[in-house]
Amino acid sequence: MEDAKEGRGYGNILVEKGLIARDQLEDAFRFQQARGGKLKDILIKLGYATSDEMHEFVSAHLDIPYVKLSIDIVDPEAVKLIPAKVAREYVAIPVTVIGDILTIAVSNPFDTVSLDMLAFASGYSLEPIMSDEEDILAAIDFFSSGEALSDTEAGLQDEAVEFIDRFDDTDEKTMIDDAPVVRLINQILSRAIKDKASDIHIEAEENLVRVRFNVSGSLVEANVLPKKVLQSLVSRIKILSELDISEKRLPQDGGFFLRLKGKEIDFRVATAPTVYGESVTLRVLDQSRAVVRLSELGLSGPEEARLYKALEDPSGFILVTGPTGSGKTTTLYAMLNEINDTSIKIITIEDPVEYRISNISQISVSHRIGLDFATILRSILRQAPNVILVGEIRDAETAQVAVQAALTGHMLFSTLHTTGAPDAIPRLIDMGVPPYLVREVVKLVIAQRLLKKLCPECKKEYRPEEDVKVVLGLEERGDVRLFGPVGCAACKYTGYSGRVGIFEAMPMTRKLKSAVTAERASYELAEIAGEQGMLSMWQNGVSRVLEGEISFQELIRNVPRAEWGVSAHGTA
Secondary structure, X not given: OOOHHHHHHHHHHHHHOOOOOHHHHHHHHHHHHHHOOOHHHHHHHOOOOOHHHHHHHHHHHHOXXXXXXXXXXXXXXXXXXXXXXXXXXHXXXXXXXXXXXXXXXXXXXXXXXHHHHHHXXXXXXXXXXXXXXXXXXXXXXXXXXXXXXXXXXXXXOOOOEEEEOOXXXXXXXXOOOOOHHHHHHHHHHHHHHHOOOOEEEEEEOOOEEEEEEEEOOEEXXXXXXXXXXXXXXXXXXXXXXXXXXXXXXXXXXXXXXXXXXXXXXXXXXXXXXXXXXXXXXXXXXXXXXXHOOHHHOOOOHHHHHHHHHHHOOOOEEEEEEOOOOOOHHHHHHHHHHHHOXXXXXXXXXXXXXXXXXXXXXXXXXXXXXXXXXXXHHHHHHHHOOOEEEEOOOOOHHHHHHHHHHHHOOOEEEEEEOOOOOOOHHHXXXXXXXXXXXXXXXXXXXXXXXXXXXXXXXXXXXXXXXXXXXXXXXXXXXXXXXXXXXXXXXXXXXXOEEEEEEEEEEEEOOHHHHHHOOOOOOHHHHHHXXXXXXXXXXXXXXXXHHHOOOOOHHHHHHXXXXXXXXXXXXXXX
């Protein structure tokens, strides 16, 4: 039971700061005397304050942040600093240790006596964060299990990380440093690779540093660190990326390369000055993913057949469209892998080069020295390539040079930022490419999105409401069963595991070519494409929902329902 004196002092602070009234505090005390319990929980139960209000109050008046605790953000090495019995007694668990600073999650940050005892027990200076009592006790129970602890340690240990200078004549150099921040960076990177994260976000907040991973399209909290380590953390990453550690006011871009357990991983680094300090985002590029094949993309049978047919042409344009993060680059690399052969010359122009592929000449754009897409494209035409990949068509000059290259017998792959496949045609015309040239060079346009797949271990079947059936165009069906996310240990309680591509493939048939004019709108082209057999992303997405691969919520969140003149019922 909470100490009455301690609870009264805590309550008086709440009254003084205006979170609750004096009579509400007295009601809570009477309830506590009659039934017991913690003052915070009683105030929430009586409706005098919400959980969020309590968390905001503590953060604002004690400079102690609230963190939703999970076992993923707890360092097993830090847990060992306080015995489980002591941790349960004080409802506290170590989260991470940097140097002589121990970040510890507590349920009652007002209890300074307990904090002093924990500091004495651990031998470290404490950096407290506040978390819910039930989450702390659950984490203590988890790490008290020897089997659970050994499993977690195996995943979080600092692996033998080798940082490689790819331009060094010696091919590689190993950075060996026992400094705590260096070990922390190694641990974060090795864990991100183990969890198959696509991005690492190191975010500066008012009182802490939050580390989150993008895993299968969902951000998962990986660690919470004391604010004191921010500058050392950012400086270490800047040193690895060969960035200016003295420049803190401007964004910077760079990267570094490492080898872990025989796997080569590239990291693209971007820093940004925020109101609370510099934040860093690292894109994780596992070089083993460069060998993806077309058959692994998730194209439907007709879509895959159309792409294979387009790849047989010796010249022309194949465009992949979609927003940032929709997997366009992966599709381009799969196309390259399909045709890569020593008998043809392939050159890529990328910003930057993400994956390295043998037998292909890859060139990275450098805007600082005037080396842009159009400039490189003009120069490489003299090298007689058979196939050219232009990472992105961003402007009229690049579009026009690319079209001219396709007209002179080259096969070009590139990307555009458009909502769907039919929209790519008007976009090229808006960039100054004459309609007759668009009709001549464009062979196929693919639009795509990446959607989170439901976790096969915990997805739950349910009968949808009638309005959901109407949205999916299934109101005429009788018994419809869909699946939704739940969350389990296998998917880190997100309900999702991995991602799947949703595509639409629009081949330029004779009828479509004849319809390409400066005045023709994209929805008109979509109607014609539908008549020619193209299924929209929405239609393909509905099929994946019915198969139980994706959720209805994920579909409507990512794919416009009535795009390209396709009705909500999914018919062209």
